[in-house]
Amino acid sequence: MTTTTSFAVDVPAVNVHGVSRxxxxxxxxxxxxxxxxxxxxxPGEFVSLIGPSGCGKSTLLRLIADLDVxxxxxxxxxxxxxxxxxxxQDYGIAFQQAGLLPWRTVAGNIELPLELHGVGxxxxxxxxxELIALVGLSDFAAHFPDQLSGGxxxxxxxxxxxxxxxxxLLMDEPFGALDEMTRERMQNExxxxxxxxxxxxxxxxxxxxxxxxxxxxxxxxxxxPGRIRSIVSVGLGAPSGRGEDLREDEGFFRSLSEVRDLLxxxxxxxxxxxxxxxxxxx
Amino acid sequence: xxxDAHVHPRLRGGLFGLAGLVLLALIWELYKALGPVDGVVIxxxxxLPRTTDLAMPHLWVMFDRLFEPVTGAASALxxxxxxxxxxxxxxxxxxxxxxxxxxxxxALALLMQRFRLAESAILPWIILSQTVPLIAIAPLxxxxxxxxxxGDFTWESWMxxxxxxxxxxxFPVSIGALRGLASPDANHVDLMHCYAVGWWKTLWRLRLxxxxxxxxxxxxxAAVSAVVGSVVAEVSIGLRGGIGRLxxxxxxxxxxxxxxPWAPIFGSILVGLVAAGFVGLIGLFLRRFRRxxxxx
Amino acid sequence: MxxxxxxxxxxxxxxxxxGVAVIxxxxxLVTGLAIKAFIxxxxxxxxxxxxxxxxxxxxxxxVTGRNSLIGLVIGALIGIALAIVAALARLLDEMxxxxxxxxxxxxxxxxxxxxxxxxxxGAETARQLVAALAVxxxxxxxxxxxxxxxxxxxxxxxxxxxxxxxxxxxxVTLPTALPFVFTGLRIASSxxxxxxLIAEYFGGPVGGLGKSITSAxxxxxxxxxxxxxxxxxxxxxxxxxxxxxVEKLVTRRSGG
Numbered sequence: 059m060t061t062t063t064s065f066a067v068d069v070p071a072v073n074v075h076g077v078s079r080x081x082x083x084x085x086x087x088x089x090x091x092x093x094x095x096x097x098x099x100x101p102g103e104f105v106s107l108i109g110p111s112g113c114g115k116s117t118l119l120r121l122i123a124d125l126d127v128x129x130x131x132x133x134x135x136x137x138x139x140x141x142x143x144x145x146x147q148d149y150g151i152a153f154q155q156a157g158l159l160p161w162r163t164v165a166g167n168i169e170l171p172l173e174l175h176g177v178g179x180x181x182x183x184x185x186x187x188e189l190i191a192l193v194g195l196s197d198f199a200a201h202f203p204d205q206l207s208g209g210x211x212x213x214x215x216x217x218x219x220x221x222x223x224x225x226x227l228l229m230d231e232p233f234g235a236l237d238e239m240t241r242e243r244m245q246n247e248x249x250x251x252x253x254x255x256x257x258x259x260x261x262x263x264x265x266x267x268x269x270x271x272x273x274x275x276x277x278x279x280x281x282x283p284g285r286i287r288s289i290v291s292v293g294l295g296a297p298s299g300r301g302e303d304l305r306e307d308e309g310f311f312r313s314l315s316e317v318r319d320l321l322x323x324x325x326x327x328x329x330x331x332x333x334x335x336x337x338x339x340x
Numbered sequence: 341x342x343x344d345a346h347v348h349p350r351l352r353g354g355l356f357g358l359a360g361l362v363l364l365a366l367i368w369e370l371y372k373a374l375g376p377v378d379g380v381v382i383x384x385x386x387x388l389p390r391t392t393d394l395a396m397p398h399l400w401v402m403f404d405r406l407f408e409p410v411t412g413a414a415s416a417l418x419x420x421x422x423x424x425x426x427x428x429x430x431x432x433x434x435x436x437x438x439x440x441x442x443x444x445x446x447a448l449a450l451l452m453q454r455f456r457l458a459e460s461a462i463l464p465w466i467i468l469s470q471t472v473p474l475i476a477i478a479p480l481x482x483x484x485x486x487x488x489x490x491g492d493f494t495w496e497s498w499m500x501x502x503x504x505x506x507x508x509x510x511f512p513v514s515i516g517a518l519r520g521l522a523s524p525d526a527n528h529v530d531l532m533h534c535y536a537v538g539w540w541k542t543l544w545r546l547r548l549x550x551x552x553x554x555x556x557x558x559x560x561x562a563a564v565s566a567v568v569g570s571v572v573a574e575v576s577i578g579l580r581g582g583i584g585r586l587x588x589x590x591x592x593x594x595x596x597x598x599x600x601p602w603a604p605i606f607g608s609i610l611v612g613l614v615a616a617g618f619v620g621l622i623g624l625f626l627r628r629f630r631r632x633x634x635x636x
Numbered sequence: 637m638x639x640x641x642x643x644x645x646x647x648x649x650x651x652x653x654x655g656v657a658v659i660x661x662x663x664x665l666v667t668g669l670a671i672k673a674f675i676x677x678x679x680x681x682x683x684x685x686x687x688x689x690x691x692x693x694x695x696x697x698x699v700t701g702r703n704s705l706i707g708l709v710i711g712a713l714i715g716i717a718l719a720i721v722a723a724l725a726r727l728l729d730e731m732x733x734x735x736x737x738x739x740x741x742x743x744x745x746x747x748x749x750x751x752x753x754x755x756x757x758g759a760e761t762a763r764q765l766v767a768a769l770a771v772x773x774x775x776x777x778x779x780x781x782x783x784x785x786x787x788x789x790x791x792x793x794x795x796x797x798x799x800x801x802x803x804x805x806x807x808v809t810l811p812t813a814l815p816f817v818f819t820g821l822r823i824a825s826s827x828x829x830x831x832x833l834i835a836e837y838f839g840g841p842v843g844g845l846g847k848s849i850t851s852a853x854x855x856x857x858x859x860x861x862x863x864x865x866x867x868x869x870x871x872x873x874x875x876x877x878x879x880x881x882v883e884k885l886v887t888r889r890s891g892g
Contacts, residue, residue, distance in 0.1 A: 125530050145536045157527040161549050161629045174537050174545065204631050356727075357734025364735070379755070386761055389754035396754060460646045461654035471876035473830040476846065476868045479837070479853045480861055560741070568743040576837045576850065584746075588838060591749030601753070605746050612742035 069137045071226050071258035072099040072122055077131030079117055079284075091117040093283035094131070101225065104252060104259045106269035106276045108317065114284025115262045116230055122260060123151055123228050135226065147175065149226040150219030150257075154234045156211035158203040164190065164214050165199045171221045189217040192251060209240035216248070220255060227252075227259045233268065242305075245271055266321070270313045271305060278320045288320050365399055372396045397598035405599030406606075419600065423586060423607040430570050430582040431611050433498055437505025438566040438615075442559065444506065445513025452514075453521040453547070454539065463518075470511045475569065478504050478576040497579045504577075505569035509562035516558025520551025552629035559622065563615040571608055583607045677859050685863040693867040696845040700832055701871050703760050703844065707767020708828040708875075712821060714768070715775030722776075723783035723809070724801055740773045745831060748838035763835040763844070770831035771824040775817070782816025783809050818883035825879035829872045845871070 074097040081089045092114040099105045107115040120126040121133055124144040135143035143149065158167045168186040177185070190199050193213040203211055212232055219227055233241045245268060252259060263269050269276045276290045292313045304310055372391045379395075380388035389395055406423075409416035417425075448466070452459035481500040524546050532542045574584030586604035593600045623630070659679050665671065666678040677685075686693060722729035744766060751762035786809050794804040836846025845868045852861035 123534055125533055144534060147536065149534075151531070151534050153527050153530070155525070155527050157525065157531055159528070159546070159549070160631045161552075170545070171535050174535050174541060202628075202631055353730065353734060356730035360731035360735045363731065386755045386759060390756075394753065457646065457650060460650035462651075464651040465655060468873075471826045471872055473826075473833045473868045473872045475830060476833055476849055476865045477862075478834075479850045480858065480865070564741045567741075568745065571743045571746055572834045572837060576834075587746050587749055591752070591839065594750070594753045598753075601750050605750065608746040609738070609742040613738065616741040 069101075070098045070134075071101045071103065071136060072097070072260060073134040073137075074098070074118070074122070075132045075134070077118075077121060077128045077133060079114065079121060079126065080129045090283035092121075092128075093285050095284065095286055097277060097286065099226075099258055099260060101258050102256050103275070104261065104273045106261045106263055106273040107279060108263055108266065108269045108276055109279030109284075109287075109321070110281050111264075112284070113279035113281040115279055117284065118279075119228055119230050119260060119262050123149065147171075147222050148224060149228050150222065150224040151228045152212075152215045152219040152230070152232045154231040156203070156208075156215040158211055158214055158218075160203050163200050163202055164195060164206070167203070167214055168218045168221055171218065175222070185221060189220055192220070192254070193217045193247070207240075209236055209244060212236060212244065213247070216251070220251070220257075223255070225257055227257050227261075229259060230262045231264065232261075234264070241265075241268070248272065266314060266317050267305075270310060270317060276313070276317050278317060287323070290316050290320065368396070368399060372398070394594065394598045397602070401599040402602040402606075403599075405597070406603055419603050423583070423603045426581065426583040426586045426604065427607040427611050430567070430574065430584065430608075431614060433502050433574075433582065434505050434563070434566040434570040434611070434615060437502040437570060438509050438563055439506075440502065441506035441509025441562055441566060442513050445510040445558075445562070446517050448510070448514040449517030449521060450543075452518050459518075466511060466514055475504065475508065475572060478573045481573075481577065497577055500577050501570055501573040501579055501582075504573035505566040508565035508569035512558040512561035512565065513555075516554045516561075517551055520554030520558075521547045523554060524550045549629050552626050556619065556623045556626070556630070560616050560619040563619050564612060567608075567612050567615050571611075583611060677862050681859055682862040682866055685859040686866050689860060689863055692848070693845075693863055696843065696848045696864060697867050697871045699760070699844040700829070700836070700846065700868065701874075703763045703832040703835075704767055704828040704871070704875060706764045707832055708771050708821075708824060710764065711768035711771025711828070712775050712824060715772040715820070715824075716779050716817060718772075719776050719779035719783060720805065722780055724805065729780075736773060736776055739769070740777070744769045744773075745834050745838065748835040748840075752839050757839060758841055760841065760844075762840060763832050766835040767828045767832040770827045774823040774827065775820040778816045778820025778823070779813060782813030785816065786812050815883075815887045818879075818886055822876070822879040822883050825875040826872055829868070829875050833868055 074095060077092055077095050078090065079092040081091055083089060091112075095114075095118060097105075097118075107118060109115050117126065121128050122135065122140060124140040133140040136148055138146070138148075159170065162170065165183075165186045168189050169182045172182045172185060187196075187199070190196055193216060195210060195213060195217075198206065198210065203214070206214070212235075216232065219229075233244050236244060249272060259272075261269070261272060270292055273292050276292060278287045278290065279285065280287045290313060292309075371388075375388060375391040377391055379386045379390040393401070406420040407418055410419050410422045448462065452462060481503065521543075528546055528550070529542070532546055537545075570582065571584035571587070573579070574582040575588050579585060583604050587601070587608065590601045590604055662676075663678050663680055666676060718728075718732065722732055747769070748762055748766050751765050755761040755765070783805075794808055799807070833844070833846045836844045837850065840847075842848075842851070845864050849861050849864045849868075852858070852864060
């Protein structure tokens, strides 16, 4: 077998191997944001990272996106180093803040990555129209971000992250700033979009129901130093089959309490009283 | 609701501004009518001006004087025309100075944005250079004219004036542009990093558009500074033809023609307003880059 | 990517190295290319002239400095007072706004000649007034901005206490506005010196730095003229640093 077969089915979308990230401090030993973390995400799999503030979930996402470099360990995306994957545009990314350019229209914002990578005008237009339809904003293509609600802006940001049809989506609390009702609607939409695009997703959140509803697996992290406490397989079936009624499903509640117990575990043991701060247990 | 809420705010501002001007004019005439002839003097210090027709001419004297010839000579232009010519001349020099200053200011800002070391080394000096009256050197570049020559190129006096103007203009631009170029959210910068685009593309697509909101006030300030610099440098270098020169020239006539010195002052006010208005026009074209930050 | 904060060495050393390099380059160019003194004298020559004429330069600094200081005080007082009135009375604010906006874009120094006529060409009053007008603009704008920074919660509280608008101004608005006032003063401090100095180019009595520069230049004594320029740079710096120190003291005490 030669290396050209590296795109075989068994190459994981993300492979995090023994990664640590220590932030240097002016004085003292520095802060260990991540300590020897290993994680594999299969192609098409939806994995959520959840944990209290300071557990390094966002740091892990930034490392996968090559926005930051691990102090030690190795990260591969589709079998290549994270840096190469970024240069090859193997992933799409969305942040908690929609981060739309205020001087570009909805369509202009979605076209931005295509434009930056030299896609022709006609192809750009076509792709943007597709994506705008996908996120249900067809009437707003010519609007500017300041004319949209927070939820609409976030949908534009998601459309933008999908622009180059990536096989991996990295999302850092994309619904964190939305109200609860918009949030549930956006979750339903994300499930539908993932089913359509077949992309793998690494999703950072601090909402337990959100993590359980969306994910195939929920990775529970613990803080100081950031480590993986446990990984919960949700087993609620393929994303395509998920709908609003899933929120009433018994399996959903079982996984919910399992994740919740894991997050609160150290609190019961008295190891870290502040352990679960910042996690919504609703 | 206020009763006058339906009046357009800009029109409203204009009306009140006009009222303010009228008030100012009234104070002038009222003081002239009621104030002591020799002014209010405390000890040997004149704290309020004399009210003679020479020291404080009636407003209508200043106005009427605009439409009389500059001098008694038969070929003399009406005063307002001479002042307009001088204003245009000064405006032209200020425009050259503004362009040079804006170019230098932008270049410095880009350099400082690109290299942290350049920012550390240059920025304190840029700030320092503006806290000191370096415009004092204006009389000293007078001799540059005709002394500097490279081949066919001769340094002319108006270039010295433009140079001083550009020196005053570059500072607000470099500071404003530097702040503007650094203004994009960390989010946006991260996004560009994710897209694996280089510094130049990030500059063109993100940093420059984002800096417009900071750049426009800086450009306006630069325009005003360029006008001030031109007027002052004309006076101290002794360049003929501009409004600065007219201000000094006509001031000499105050003894028997009190309305005359006011004409070039109105001219210089006009030049300042036109320069600021021009930048306002640029802002109109760049409107889309000044949309409120997406609440994101 | 620029992420790390620059160290102390870089923030202090880099500008010093740059400054020394520029002065040495200047000196080298002037001597190397034999540039004549009336175009640009060498920095060491300027330093020597400065030391040699210390008394004259100091005298000029005293005259111009006094004008600047009087202008600064008058302009600042009027600017702050009018800003307070404008913040209290909307009518006055709306009447003043276009005029002050216009004042900020016109060359104020152009008024110098008529001010000389109004107050007498032998007195320094005209220069002080030019400086005061120049100072007025940034002080007025910054003070007004500061007075409008009051947090709604504080304003509601004052409303709930049913105090008069003057009491509210003293208790809440002024402390909030103070840092802004001092920012305005810092900007104005440089402007005061610059304006007082260039007003001298438009006429009036001799003795100040501006007049000394022109008369030295017209008698081709360029080294001396540059020494006066150096004097005005020092004067400008002194004003700026004084304003900066006062600003730092005040904002630190008020916990800003």
